[in-house]
Amino acid sequence: MPIGLAVSTVIFALRPDSSRPDEPSILSIPLVRRTRDPFAGRWSLPGGVADDDESLADTAARKLYETTQLAPAYLEQLYAFGDVDRAWSGRVVSVVYWALVRSELADQAAEGENVRWFAADELPDLAFDHNRIVEYALWRLRNKMEYSRIAHAFLGETFTLAELRRxxxxxxxxxxxxxxxxxxIESSATVVATDEVVSGGRHRPPRLYRYDTTIRLADNGPLGG
Amino acid sequence: MPIGLAVSTVIFALRPDSSRPDEPSILSIPLVRRTRDPFAGRWSLPGGVADDDESLADTAARKLYETTQLAPAYLEQLYAFGDVDRAWSGRVVSVVYWALVRSELADQAAEGENVRWFAADELPDLAFDHNRIVEYALWRLRNKMEYSRIAHAFLGETFTLAELRRxxxxxxxxxxxxxxxxxxIESSATVVATDEVVSGGRHRPPRLYRYDTTIRLADNGPLGG
Structure with missing residues (x-):
C-alpha cells in the first residue's frame, strides 16, 4: 500500500480566551473536531490529504483558509512527521506547517461547533500525535521569537513598543x-520609528513603529520565504 | 494517482579532494549516478522510495549505509520538498535529511563507478532539484556551525583545538x-580539556579536548535527537 501524505498546520494567534473575554489575549490555536474514526469527537489540527496539483505550502494555506477564513501573515514548514504507527490505519506521513495570524483578524475568525480556538498551553488530548506536534511548534515559535523578527506577524503594519513587548x-x-x-529592540535595528503617534488626546501619545522591511522577516536562506 | 514519497540525504564529510590528494581536506558529499531515466547518467543524492515499515529517519540512515557503508555521527531532517513539477514523471515529495560523517571514516568510504565524492561547493548539474537541495543543506550546515556544537560530529572522540578550528x-x-x-571556544564551555595530549615526542604536545556530553549535540527540543 502506498504511504499516504497529509498536510497539517499549527496556527497561532493572540486572542482573548473565550471563557475570560475581559482578560488580556493569550496564545491560541484553532482546532477542528473530528467527525470520523479514528478519534471521532476529538480535536485535531486543521489539515487533510495533500493535493496532487498544489505545492505543500499552498495546501497548508488553503486548509488554513478553509478552517478559519484567514490568510497567514507568516507560514513556514515545521517538520515531516513519519513514525510508522502514527496513523492508526495505514501509514501516513504528515508534512506540518506553522502559521502566524494577525491578532486583529483572529478576533473575527469563524468559530463553530467543529472549529474552536484553544489556549495553546492548555490543550485537551488531541487526535493522533497532534499534542506532540503542537509541543514542537510551540518550541519552534518561542525559539524563533528570541533570535528573529517574527513577533511582527502578530501585529499590524505599525505598532507601539509596548504592543511589541506584550x-x-x-x-x-x-x-x-x-x-x-x-x-x-533599538539596538537590534529591526524596527523603525515612524512619524506617527497613537491618535487620541493623550498628553504624550506613544510613537508608532514599523519593521524594517529591507530585512527579511524570516531567513530561510536559499529557499526564500 | 497517489503522491509518491521519497527519502534523500545530503551527506557531508571532510575529505581530501580525489584530484588533489595531498591538499587539505575539503567539505565533500557522496553522490550516486542515475542509471535510469529521467536524468540517466546524472549524479544525484543517495535515496529512494520511502519504506512502508521504517521511520523516515531509519530509511535515511539505511540509504546512507547502502551508499557509503558508513553510519552518520549526526542525522537531522532538512526539509520536505514538494513542488508540483519537481519529479518529471508523477508527483513526488522528498523528505530530505542531512548527515555528518566522521572524517576518519569518510576516508575509507566506498567509491565506485556509480558512487563518487564531490566537493560540496563545486557540484556538476545534478538530477531533479538536487542542486537546490544541496544549496539549502549547505546553508543550514553553515548556520548551525555558528550557533550550535555540531562541528564535533566531523571529528573523533577527542581532538585538539587546532583540529576543531580547521x-x-x-x-x-x-x-x-x-x-x-x-x-x-573556552568561553562557550562546550568543550572540556582531557588529561591527554597528542602522542609523539614533541616538546609541547597539544592538549586533547572532548565535547561536554552533558550538553546535547543538537537541540531539537521536544523531538529529541
Missing part, C-alpha cells in the same frame, strides 16, 4: 522590563 | 584567528 511577553510567558526591552 | 575554517570557508577561536 507580544513577546505573551508568547514567551514571562514579564519583560520595558526599558531593557526598548534598548534591546 | 573544521570550522573548512566549512565556513574563512580563516579564523587561533587566539580568538580558543577564547571563544
Amino acid at each position: 507580544v513577546h511577553e505573551i508568547v514567551l510567558q514571562r514579564t519583560l522590563d520595558p526599558a531593557n526591552f526598548r534598548r534591546q | 573544521v570550522h575554517e573548512i566549512v565556513l570557508q574563512r580563516t579564523l584567528d587561533p587566539a580568538n577561536f580558543r577564547r571563544q
